[in-house]
Amino acid sequence: MQSNESQQPCSSNSSRKRKFVEDLPENFLDTVCPPNSKARLEDPLQSGEITFSGNNSMHFSSSEHAFGREPSGQLSYTEDGDDYQCLEEMKFSMNSQxxxxxxxxxSNNQANDDYLNFELSRTPSPFDFGDDLMIPELSSDDVRAISQVVLTQNWSEEQKPNIADIGEFEVTSTQKNNTRSRKELVQPSSPVKRSKPPHSVAAQSxxxxxxxxxxxxxxxxDTKNLCERITIxxxxxxxxQKTFAEKILCRSQGTLSDLLNNPKPWDKLKSGKTTYLRMFNWLAQPLSRRMAILEMDIDDVHxxxxxxxxxxxxxxSKKSKSMKSDPDTKRTRFVFTNIQKETLEAIFKETERPSREMQETIANHLKLDVESVCNFFMNARRRKLHKKTN
DNA sequence: TGGCAGTCAATATC
DNA sequence: GATATTGACTGCCA
Known part of the structure; x- marks a missing residue:
C-alpha cells in the first residue's frame, strides 16, 4: 500500500477539516479493520483509542488528539486548547509482516514539529495474505471460507494469527518521536518485528x-462480528438455534437468539464472557470438527x-412464586395488557428510573404488582441500552 | 438493599 | 417448526 505524497498546506490553525490525501481504496478501512472494532495504542506518550466505525470511517482519540477519516474522504482533526496542530496527511501502509x-x-506546523506515527501490529486478517494487501470484493461465503483458513491452518511461530482476530486486531506498539525525520517514521516496506501482544491468542492447531x-x-x-459469523x-x-444453544452453550434457544441479535461489547460483559467464548472456541475448530461436536455427549463437548x-x-426450572409449591405446574407468562404496556412505555420515555413511590403509584393505577412494574423498568432500561449499542 | 447481569422459558411472530 | 420477544427469577455487587 503506497501513499499519495501530495501536500495540502495548512492555512490556519482554525481549520478543522483537511482533505484526505491518502489514495486508499474506498473500502480500505472496512476491509482491513472490521467495522466497530477498536484498537488501543499503548504508548504512554500517545496512548489512545482507534475506533473503526464502519462506512469507511476511523477515529483516533487520546487526551491530546482527536482525528479521523470520514466516509466522505475528508480527514478531520480537532483539538481543544492552544496547542492545536494541523495534520497534513494521514497515511496507512501495510507491510509483509x-x-x-x-x-x-x-510538519507544516513549524512551531510544533510533532509527528504521529503509530505502528499497528496486527495479525493476518482473513483479507490479506502475502506482501500485498488484497482488497477483494468478498461475499459472506468468502469471508467464512477465508476465516476458516486463517483460524485453522498451522501457522509458523512468526505468523501465528490471533484467533481473536474474528473482527479484531491487536495494537502492540506505537511511537511518537519529535526528533526523527519523516522518512524514518514511515517505512512501509521494511519489515517491522512484531511483538506478541501480552494477552493475544494464537490458533495453535x-x-x-x-x-x-x-x-x-x-x-x-469482537462479539458483534463473532455473532454474525455464528449466525452464518x-x-x-x-x-x-435450539441445538446450538443447548449443545454448545448449555443455554436456552431464547438466550442464544438474544445474544446473537444483541451482542454486548466484550468489555461490558461480566460472567457472560464465557458464553461468547464457547461460541468462539467452537468457531475456531475446523468445520468437520464443529459439526462433530454437535453430535457429542455434553462432557465431550466441554x-x-x-x-x-x-x-x-x-x-x-423457574416457576413464579405462586408456582413454587407445585413444581410440575407449567408457568404461564404474564403479559401486560395494551393499556398497561402503553402507559408504562409512555412513563419510561419520561422517566427511565422512577422512584419506589412512583412505581407503587403506577402499580396501583394499572392494577399491577410493584414487582412487575419494577421488572418492566429494569428490562426496559437494559433492552433500550443494547438497542442503542447496536 | 436496590440495581443489574445473565438467563430461563412461555409465547408471539415469522 | 424455527426464531424473536419478553416478564420474571437468581445471584452478585456497590
Whole structure:
C-alpha cells in the first residue's frame, strides 16, 4: 500500500477539516479493520483509542488528539486548547509482516514539529495474505471460507494469527518521536518485528481443544462480528438455534437468539464472557470438527471446546412464586395488557428510573404488582441500552 | 438493599 | 417448526 505524497498546506490553525490525501481504496478501512472494532495504542506518550466505525470511517482519540477519516474522504482533526496542530496527511501502509502503519504529519506546523506515527501490529486478517494487501470484493461465503483458513491452518511461530482476530486486531506498539525525520517514521516496506501482544491468542492447531482459548488468555473478542459469523455458520450448516444453544452453550434457544441479535461489547460483559467464548472456541475448530461436536455427549463437548462446564443456571426450572409449591405446574407468562404496556412505555420515555413511590403509584393505577412494574423498568432500561449499542 | 447481569422459558411472530 | 420477544427469577455487587 503506497501513499499519495501530495501536500495540502495548512492555512490556519482554525481549520478543522483537511482533505484526505491518502489514495486508499474506498473500502480500505472496512476491509482491513472490521467495522466497530477498536484498537488501543499503548504508548504512554500517545496512548489512545482507534475506533473503526464502519462506512469507511476511523477515529483516533487520546487526551491530546482527536482525528479521523470520514466516509466522505475528508480527514478531520480537532483539538481543544492552544496547542492545536494541523495534520497534513494521514497515511496507512501495510507491510509483509501484516503490520499496519498509521501516519499523521503536521510538519507544516513549524512551531510544533510533532509527528504521529503509530505502528499497528496486527495479525493476518482473513483479507490479506502475502506482501500485498488484497482488497477483494468478498461475499459472506468468502469471508467464512477465508476465516476458516486463517483460524485453522498451522501457522509458523512468526505468523501465528490471533484467533481473536474474528473482527479484531491487536495494537502492540506505537511511537511518537519529535526528533526523527519523516522518512524514518514511515517505512512501509521494511519489515517491522512484531511483538506478541501480552494477552493475544494464537490458533495453535486445528485439532481438538488446542485451538481453544481460556478466558484468562483472551483480551478481547469482537462479539458483534463473532455473532454474525455464528449466525452464518448456523444458517449454512442448518444448525437450529435450539441445538446450538443447548449443545454448545448449555443455554436456552431464547438466550442464544438474544445474544446473537444483541451482542454486548466484550468489555461490558461480566460472567457472560464465557458464553461468547464457547461460541468462539467452537468457531475456531475446523468445520468437520464443529459439526462433530454437535453430535457429542455434553462432557465431550466441554472437552472439545477446551472449557469446563459452564456454571449451571441456578434458576433452571423457574416457576413464579405462586408456582413454587407445585413444581410440575407449567408457568404461564404474564403479559401486560395494551393499556398497561402503553402507559408504562409512555412513563419510561419520561422517566427511565422512577422512584419506589412512583412505581407503587403506577402499580396501583394499572392494577399491577410493584414487582412487575419494577421488572418492566429494569428490562426496559437494559433492552433500550443494547438497542442503542447496536 | 436496590440495581443489574445473565438467563430461563412461555409465547408471539415469522 | 424455527426464531424473536419478553416478564420474571437468581445471584452478585456497590
Amino acid at each position: 501484516n503490520n499496519m502503519s498509521l501516519f499523521g504529519d503536521d 486445528s485439532v481438538g481443544s488446542n485451538a481453544s482459548v481460556k478466558l484468562e488468555e483472551i483480551s478481547y473478542i 455458520e448456523m444458517r449454512d450448516n442448518k444448525i437450529a 472437552e472439545a471446546l477446551g472449557m469446563s462446564a459452564p456454571v449451571p443456571v441456578r434458576n433452571a
